[in-house]
Amino acid sequence: QKEVEQDPGPLSVPEGAIVSLNCTYSNSAFQYFMWYRQYSRKGPELLMYTYSSGNKEDGRFTAQVDKSSKYISLFIRDSQPSDSATYLCAPLAPMDSSYKLIFGSGTRLLVRP
Amino acid sequence: DGGITQSPKYLFRKEGQNVTLSCEQNLNHDAMYWYRQDPGQGLRLIYYSQIVNDFQKGDIAEGYSVSREKKESFPLTVTSAQKNPTAFYLCASSRQENSPLHFGNGTRLTVT
Numbered sequence: 182q183k184e185v186e187q188d189p190g191p192l193s194v195p196e197g198a199i200v201s202l203n204c205t206y207s208n209s210a211f212q213y214f215m216w217y218r219q220y221s222r223k224g225p226e227l228l229m230y231t232y233s234s235g236n237k238e239d240g241r242f243t244a245q246v247d248k249s250s251k252y253i254s255l256f257i258r259d260s261q262p263s264d265s266a267t268y269l270c271a272p273l274a275p276m277d278s279s280y281k282l283i284f285g286s287g288t289r290l291l292v293r294p
Numbered sequence: 295d296g297g298i299t300q301s302p303k304y305l306f307r308k309e310g311q312n313v314t315l316s317c318e319q320n321l322n323h324d325a326m327y328w329y330r331q332d333p334g335q336g337l338r339l340i341y342y343s344q345i346v347n348d349f350q351k352g353d354i355a356e357g358y359s360v361s362r363e364k365k366e367s368f369p370l371t372v373t374s375a376q377k378n379p380t381a382f383y384l385c386a387s388s389r390q391e392n393s394p395l396h397f398g399n400g401t402r403l404t405v406t
Contacts (some may be wrong), residue, residue, distance in 0.1 A: 183336075185336065189334065213392060215394055215395075217397075222399075222400070222402075223399050223400070224298075224300075224384050224386075224397030224398050224399045224400050225337075225384070225397050226397070227394045227395070227396065230394050269336070269337070273392060277350070279325075279342075279344060279350075280392045281339055281342070281352070282337075282339075282395060283336075284329075284336035284337040284338075285336050286334060286335055286336045287336065
């Protein structure tokens with residue numbers, strides 16, 4: 182079983198739709214959770230960074246963490262064509278005396294004009 | 295502007311040759327990382343460095359080597375021992391170990 186699982190998509194929605202992107206993980210030791218957005222042929226850029234369970238909102242984006250079910254979600258309101266990208270969830274895992282990000286394989290989102 | 299610069303953007307090599315990918319950051323970050331991204335797979339950690347002159351192997355270090363002689367620079371060498379070197383390579387940095395990572399725009403390496 183992979184440590185982090187994401188539906189690869191593609192997820193195709195019309196402009197203005199609410200998008201829900203989801204991720205599950207297996208290790209209950211994960212406490213920090215990040216969402217990255219990656220455009221084609223570019224490096225990932227940080228979208229959201231949350232700690233432990235609960236919601237965090239930033240503009241049109243809301244990150245939600247449910248540690249009891251090991252489930253992470255990213256909601257995008259009023260989706261725009263410019264949101265078309267691959268979205269990667271990445272819990273931060275303890276590693277020796279440090280931490281490392283464990284990346285999901287990403288969900289590809291296409292927002293149609 | 296502060297950021298991470300990876301060069302070149304595209305790199306082509308013949309099988310059996312070593313190749314070095316450049317990564318420079320001006321964010322004054324202590325930690326630097328190298329990841330590999332293959333289609334349909336998540337990013338996988340190759341090497342990381344928390345301070346100058348120190349680095350540790352990640353999950354897939356075989357066939358790769360790194361150095362960290364300066365805080366700003368963390369070059370990655372893909373050696374001829376790496377069995378499947380063709381991939382998209384991403385360099386990242388963070389202020390400290392549990393901080394978010396900031397990524398460069400990657401180098402796409404093709405080995406034929």
